[in-house]
Amino acid sequence: MTDQSVIITKSGERRSAQPMRQLTSSNRFIRWLKSLWGLNLLLGTISIGTILLFWEFAATLGIPGLKDVPPPSAVIAAANDLLVSPQYWNGWLLSFERIGIGFLLAQLVGIPLGLAMAMSRPTFGTIFPIIELLRPIPPVAWIPISIVFWPTREQSVIFIVFLGAFWIVLLNTIGGASNIDRVYKRAALSLGSQPRDLFWKIILPATIPSIVTGMAVGMGISWEMVVASEMIAGDTGLGYLLWQSFQIGAIAHVIVCMISIGIAGYLSSALIRAIGGFATPWLRLH
Amino acid sequence: MDSPMFTIVSDAFASAVAYRLDRGGESPGRWNIRGVREMEAGRSTAMQSGGRSRVQYGVRLKRLVKSPRLYQAVFGIGLFFILWYLFVDFFGIWRFAKLPKLVESVKEWLSTDPVFGVSLFTAEYYKHIWASLVRVFSAFAIATVLGITIGILMGWRRIFFALTFPILETLRPIPILAWIPLAIILLPGRELPIIGLTFLAAFFVTILNTLLGVRAIDKVYFRAAESLGMSQWQQLWHVIVPGALPYIFVGLQIAMGACWFSLVAAEILSGSAGLGYKVWETYYYVQYPTMVITMATLGFFGYVSSAIVRITGNRLMRWRSEMLAGV
Amino acid sequence: MENTGALSIRNAGKIYDPEGIHVVAVDDVSLEIEAGEFFVLVGPSGCGKTTLLNVIAGFDQLTSGAINMDGTPLASPGKRLRPGPDRTVVFQQGALFPWKSVLWNITCGPVKQGRISVEAAKKQAREFLARVGLHGIEDQYPEALSGGQKRRVEIIRALMNDPTILLLDEPFRALDALTKSVVQEHLLELYDFSPKTVFFITHDLEEAIFLGDRVAIMTTRPGSIKKVVRVDIPRPRDHRILTSSRFLKLKAELGEAIHDEAQKAFEAGERELA
Numbered sequence: 001m002t003d004q005s006v007i008i009t010k011s012g013e014r015r016s017a018q019p020m021r022q023l024t025s026s027n028r029f030i031r032w033l034k035s036l037w038g039l040n041l042l043l044g045t046i047s048i049g050t051i052l053l054f055w056e057f058a059a060t061l062g063i064p065g066l067k068d069v070p071p072p073s074a075v076i077a078a079a080n081d082l083l084v085s086p087q088y089w090n091g092w093l094l095s096f097e098r099i100g101i102g103f104l105l106a107q108l109v110g111i112p113l114g115l116a117m118a119m120s121r122p123t124f125g126t127i128f129p130i131i132e133l134l135r136p137i138p139p140v141a142w143i144p145i146s147i148v149f150w151p152t153r154e155q156s157v158i159f160i161v162f163l164g165a166f167w168i169v170l171l172n173t174i175g176g177a178s179n180i181d182r183v184y185k186r187a188a189l190s191l192g193s194q195p196r197d198l199f200w201k202i203i204l205p206a207t208i209p210s211i212v213t214g215m216a217v218g219m220g221i222s223w224e225m226v227v228a229s230e231m232i233a234g235d236t237g238l239g240y241l242l243w244q245s246f247q248i249g250a251i252a253h254v255i256v257c258m259i260s261i262g263i264a265g266y267l268s269s270a271l272i273r274a275i276g277g278f279a280t281p282w283l284r285l286h
Numbered sequence: 287m288d289s290p291m292f293t294i295v296s297d298a299f300a301s302a303v304a305y306r307l308d309r310g311g312e313s314p315g316r317w318n319i320r321g322v323r324e325m326e327a328g329r330s331t332a333m334q335s336g337g338r339s340r341v342q343y344g345v346r347l348k349r350l351v352k353s354p355r356l357y358q359a360v361f362g363i364g365l366f367f368i369l370w371y372l373f374v375d376f377f378g379i380w381r382f383a384k385l386p387k388l389v390e391s392v393k394e395w396l397s398t399d400p401v402f403g404v405s406l407f408t409a410e411y412y413k414h415i416w417a418s419l420v421r422v423f424s425a426f427a428i429a430t431v432l433g434i435t436i437g438i439l440m441g442w443r444r445i446f447f448a449l450t451f452p453i454l455e456t457l458r459p460i461p462i463l464a465w466i467p468l469a470i471i472l473l474p475g476r477e478l479p480i481i482g483l484t485f486l487a488a489f490f491v492t493i494l495n496t497l498l499g500v501r502a503i504d505k506v507y508f509r510a511a512e513s514l515g516m517s518q519w520q521q522l523w524h525v526i527v528p529g530a531l532p533y534i535f536v537g538l539q540i541a542m543g544a545c546w547f548s549l550v551a552a553e554i555l556s557g558s559a560g561l562g563y564k565v566w567e568t569y570y571y572v573q574y575p576t577m578v579i580t581m582a583t584l585g586f587f588g589y590v591s592s593a594i595v596r597i598t599g600n601r602l603m604r605w606r607s608e609m610l611a612g613v
Numbered sequence: 614m615e616n617t618g619a620l621s622i623r624n625a626g627k628i629y630d631p632e633g634i635h636v637v638a639v640d641d642v643s644l645e646i647e648a649g650e651f652f653v654l655v656g657p658s659g660c661g662k663t664t665l666l667n668v669i670a671g672f673d674q675l676t677s678g679a680i681n682m683d684g685t686p687l688a689s690p691g692k693r694l695r696p697g698p699d700r701t702v703v704f705q706q707g708a709l710f711p712w713k714s715v716l717w718n719i720t721c722g723p724v725k726q727g728r729i730s731v732e733a734a735k736k737q738a739r740e741f742l743a744r745v746g747l748h749g750i751e752d753q754y755p756e757a758l759s760g761g762q763k764r765r766v767e768i769i770r771a772l773m774n775d776p777t778i779l780l781l782d783e784p785f786r787a788l789d790a791l792t793k794s795v796v797q798e799h800l801l802e803l804y805d806f807s808p809k810t811v812f813f814i815t816h817d818l819e820e821a822i823f824l825g826d827r828v829a830i831m832t833t834r835p836g837s838i839k840k841v842v843r844v845d846i847p848r849p850r851d852h853r854i855l856t857s858s859r860f861l862k863l864k865a866e867l868g869e870a871i872h873d874e875a876q877k878a879f880e881a882g883e884r885e886l887a
Contacts, residue, residue, distance in 0.1 A: 044452035051453065068471050126361055135585075136592070137582070138550045141581050228551045231555065242464055258468075513696045524725075605712045
């Protein structure tokens with residue numbers, strides 16, 4: 001059996017086919033390495049490791065700009081500082097609290113409204129245009145009005161979180177509820193279901209995946225909003241802590257705050273996704 | 287890979303819903319039927335002409351006027367303004383009294399000699415608009431070019447993906463605004479940090495949506511291309527790039543929204559001109575009518591810029607059927 | 614008549630091992646396909662016929678046995694010849710590039726390989742299109758075409774590459790019966806016009822007998838060859854032979870065998886592999 005294959009074409013010319021690919025390998029380590037997982041892990045470690053190294057020695061290497069940033073060692077030291085300070089953990093608590101309330105409110109208002117809009121054409125036609133007019137205004141631009149209107153700072157921050165998540169929840173709910181294949185509704189009706197059954201047993205469950213999607217995105221946006229509000233107009237919370245650290249020039253602390261917020265955001269998104277997976281068992285296929 | 291997927295879906299629905307409204311056709315409940323009707327009516331005509339003719343625009347206008355849609359919209363929007371007027375201007379209920387008044391704001395906007403110096407007829411207004419637009423435009427342009435390139439590379443070459451994805455996933459959960467201090471430190475001057483921040487927001491979104499777009503291309507197209515004897519580069523040009531375009535453009539719309547969001551925040555925190563900065567300034571100096579004007583202007587340009595992206599996408603992807611299939 | 618494209622499949626076997634579950638997709642299949650022959654493989658869903666086609670095309674590998682084409686190796690355990698225009702495939706679910714026009718789709722193969730000029734390719738494409746009754750659609754996008762039109766275009770796209778073997782993976786599965794009968798006739802026209810070795814898989818026995826020179830029946834998973842029968846109905850054929858006595862005899866001969874396999878597949882709850 002030769003390795004180079006030759007093909008005789010219609011017109012009689014001889015063409016060499018592309019060489020055969022050898023795919024099996026005897027060495028188990030090499031094979032694991034070549035497997036997707038192994039490769040990703042290795043290269044990922046290399047790339048992150050390289051960057052951390054450059055960062056650490058940026059000052060001595062004289063890399064412009066990066067040398068003004070505290071190296072990883074300083075960041076770790078700052079982390080040690082912060083992790084024992086009550087202000088830091090208080091910040092976690094307060095930020096999470098604001099997210100929780102604002103986010104929840106967004107769901108409480110957004111989901112019913114979205115369902116109503118999806119199910120009733122006049123409702124949609126009336127409310128949607130004004131939504132589309134207000135939505136493009138970045139929620140951050142609402143901060144001043146929020147401060148003016150709401151009696152307490154806390155409420156104004158929560159309102160911004162609410163606003164950010166609200167648009168997403170609303171749109172996803174509408175989208176999910178309207179995209180339910182008519183076939184399902186017809187099947188239910190021909191099997192004799194009443195309107196309320198139709199809602200609770202067909203429309204609502206079929207919308208849940210989209211609602212969960214909306215929640216996951218909304219959660220991400222909520223974190224952006226909380227940080228923005230706290231930096232601009234707050235006096236407690238992780239975002240405020242970040243900004244304050246910046247004001248006093250404690251950049252290593254700033255970085256620790258950045259990482260903390262990132263982790264917090266990731267955790268809350270993961271939580272939402274877990275709840276979502278739990279609520280939609282029929283989507284968990286192999 | 288969940289977050290970008292969700293982001294895509296959310297804004298895809300947003301644009302799909304807006305798209306439907308724009309068509310002047312039926313509302314959500316009848317989307318599927320509408321799609322079928324389009325098919326029966328023979329889409330090929332529309333496809334061949336490559337766009338909509340004058341006749342079709344006229345028909346759509348007539349349909350719009352006849353449908354209850356137009357009147358519901360007018361009612362809804364009108365209701366909003368009426369409530370605003372009643373609650374704030376007229377009755378001044380509870381804390382609504384503190385809010386900017388509708389009539390005052392509109393008058394201010396239209397006046398040739400506004401009380402607080404900003405209206406349709408003042409240069410100040412356009413100075414801020416221009417400052418913001420320049421920043422958004424440059425940040426968006428760079429983010430688009432870099433983001434799409436990197437996203438495609440990540441989808442195309444496994445090694446590249448393995449090298450870049452971990453860093454990306456580590457940095458992505460950090461809210462954009464948390465980067466402001468670093469941006470100020472690392473980038474010189476006043477403009478660059480703001481543009482840099484705006485760029486960052488769009489950058490992450492674009493990369494991820496592009497990556498997802500490449501991944502979403504049905505594998506059968508790659509097989510077909512291989513079977514037809516296309517080289518890797520030819521596959522890149524003729525399968526990957528066009529195939530990923532739908533997701534790329536949804537991502538670009540989201541990126542545009544993200545740009546405006548981070549721009550406003552960045553301007554508030556460290557700017558000296560621009561619409562975001564102006565919003566804060568008007569709060570600080572208690573110039574509420576101007577605040578309303580600025581917010582409305584922000585909304586307007588945000589909408590217009592997203593629309594431009596969307597329309598460009600539709601032009602580039604004329605092969606797509608009117609059913610917005612796939613996204 | 615050409616004498617290229619003879620396919621020799623010897624004891625071909627394919628075992629999948631996803632998550633430790635040992636799945637025998639193809640079990641000791643041996644076939645000798647003559648050059649220029651229209652060979653049809655019939656079998657129930659999930660029996661492994663698509664797997665076999667994928668191996669021939671180069672998308673997959675054997676775990677045992679060997680496949681040769683014109684004496685040169687095509688596939689053996691751990692090795693495969695990369696997919697190429699010598700073995701073009703017409704896919705089941707349709708793989709016309711939706712973002713390119715019909716004409717581009719058809720001409721892209723030979724043009725991109727540099728075998729033929731764009732002008733000559735376009736001319737040839739139009740000839741093919743005319744043959745199957747598709748005038749003037751070349752500038753449309755695939756989305757605008759009907760199912761039957763798309764299938765014809767895809768077959769033409771494959772043929773334009775002058776393949777040694779043409780592989781068709783249940784191409785008419787998604788068409789309704791009426792469109793199917795029309796498109797089948799067009800396929801035979803194209804085959805008569807430019808004869809090649811054709812490897813066609815389907816689950817439809819009538820289609821197999823109507824189209825093929827020889828029909829092989831594959832058992833349900835694990836797939837092996839149950840029966841091979843020669844269809845001695847002369848060419849050119851048209852839909853009228855569907856009620857001829859010769860056709861019905863063949864159908865009876867093969868019908869029991871295939872029905873048996875279908876029954877077994879149903880009871881085993883088979884789902885398509887790919």
